[in-house]
Amino acid sequence: MEDTVKITAEELKSYIERIEELEQEKKDVQDHIRDVYAKAADEGWDTKVMKQIIRLRKMDDDDREEQEMLLDNYKRVLGMSDEED
Structure with missing residues (x-):
């Protein structure tokens, strides 16, 4: 033992x-x-932007595309986009 x-x-x-x-x-x-x-x-x-790019590059294409779509939708809802709702 x-x-x-x-x-x-x-x-x-x-x-x-x-x-x-x-x-x-x-x-x-x-x-x-x-x-x-x-x-x-x-x-x-701009290191903040560089860090965002690195984070995005780590994601697979589908996840990145989904996140970009959500961001665009949120910006549009909040009036932060040129596109009309």
Whole structure:
């Protein structure tokens, strides 16, 4: 039984350490992304719009089309569109 507990403890420690490594890698990647946005902003690009484009590019075509249709409908209902209701 003691061997099982020891193996389990070692296995748990291994998982925890791997997760900690991945969390650090994630932080490093997030820092790099922030740097890219900062450079783009320094060159005059609108980073809010860039983030929206990236979010849209992650969506599949059907979901993106549905979201764009809903946005257009909401804008039209609120009088924020050139199109008549």
